[in-house]
Amino acid sequence: MENCGLSIFCPHADEDGKPRIWLSPGTGLAQTLNPRVPYGKSSFIPREPWRQATSQETKELLCTEASDDIGHCVGIVKISSEALRPLHALRLAHAPSEAAILQMVKSEKYPPAKTILAEYLIGYRHKHGDEKIHDPIVNGPGLTTTTYDYQNKYFLGLHLDSWNNMPYDLRHQSPNRISVNLGLQDRYFLFIGIPFATVMERAGYTSPPNPQDVPTTDIIKSFLARFPDQPVVKVRVSPGEAYIAPTENIIHDGSSEGQTGPDIHFTIRGYFGFTRAVEEKRGFFSKLVNSLRR
Ligand SMILES: [Fe+2]
Numbered sequence: 001m002e003n004c005g006l007s008i009f010c011p012h013a014d015e016d017g018k019p020r021i022w023l024s025p026g027t028g029l030a031q032t033l034n035p036r037v038p039y040g041k042s043s044f045i046p047r048e049p050w051r052q053a054t055s056q057e058t059k060e061l062l063c064t065e066a067s068d069d070i071g072h073c074v075g076i077v078k079i080s081s082e083a084l085r086p087l088h089a090l091r092l093a094h095a096p097s098e099a100a101i102l103q104m105v106k107s108e109k110y111p112p113a114k115t116i117l118a119e120y121l122i123g124y125r126h127k128h129g130d131e132k133i134h135d136p137i138v139n140g141p142g143l144t145t146t147t148y149d150y151q152n153k154y155f156l157g158l159h160l161d162s163w164n165n166m167p168y169d170l171r172h173q174s175p176n177r178i179s180v181n182l183g184l185q186d187r188y189f190l191f192i193g194i195p196f197a198t199v200m201e202r203a204g205y206t207s208p209p210n211p212q213d214v215p216t217t218d219i220i221k222s223f224l225a226r227f228p229d230q231p232v233v234k235v236r237v238s239p240g241e242a243y244i245a246p247t248e249n250i251i252h253d254g255s256s257e258g259q260t261g262p263d264i265h266f267t268i269r270g271y272f273g274f275t276r277a278v279e280e281k282r283g284f285f286s287k288l289v290n291s292l293r294r
Pocket of ligand 1: 147247252
């Protein structure tokens with residue numbers, strides 16, 4: 001499968017023996033594919049059925065070395081259970097409703113727990129940037145795509161983030177994000193394995209348009225309408241794992257398909273890399289070897 005240099009770094013990909021990557025046969029208009037869910041007129045979502053990536057496709061998608069090119073790499077990393085413990089002690093994922101979770105976030109117990117996790121996550125920093133810590137985002141279970149446009153009151157579908165609004169030819173240099181699954185069940189990161197520069201070319205733009213003249217939604221719509229068979233990659237992010245992704249450079253969304261409880265994730269935007277994941281994996285093995293020697 002073509003991935004235009006975009007790869008997935010997941011140093012523990014095969015440790016739990018569960019499937020990690022799936023592919024959709026393409027995309028389609030959300031209002032046609034999923035008419036019962038409120039989507040925008042031009043929203044696109046993955047077309048089903050999903051199939052598990054073959055071993056050859058998995059090999060092509062996964063990179064074994066931690067790339068420095070964080071604008072073109074998606075990472076799945078394991079978060080230290082110690083860093084998560086104070087937040088887990090709040091039992092956010094056991095709250096009876098989204099409102100109850102958001103209420104817990106306002107309690108005085110939340111900030112110190114958040115700080116411990118945030119300080120740990122900053123250890124994934126690739127380079128200094130103005131990190132932005134978001135409050136936990138809570139979604140309902142069983143959603144094909146999770147991003148909701150509160151202004152227009154519909155699900156967005158596959159999209160590009162524009163928090164930093166970099167010019168279109170510099171999107172690969174935008175900050176990325178690290179996003180931890182705080183829930184009790186697997187969630188998924190969905191993306192199209194083509195960077196935005198190539199998406200623009202294939203959508204018919206000979207040079208990158210001005211963001212004020214052409215919104216990302218128009219470019220994405222042109223691209224996906226021209227290439228309906230472009231697969232969407234779905235990567236599992238289990239509880240206690242995080243994804244690191246250049247969401248201002250790749251078409252993406254989250255998914256809570258298959259969940260039965262609240263989908264909760266905690267996100268920091270900044271410039272995050274993969275060195276810490278490599279160091280922690282190395283540390284895990286040296287601890288294991290030492291314990292076997294004893
Ligand atoms: Fe997004």
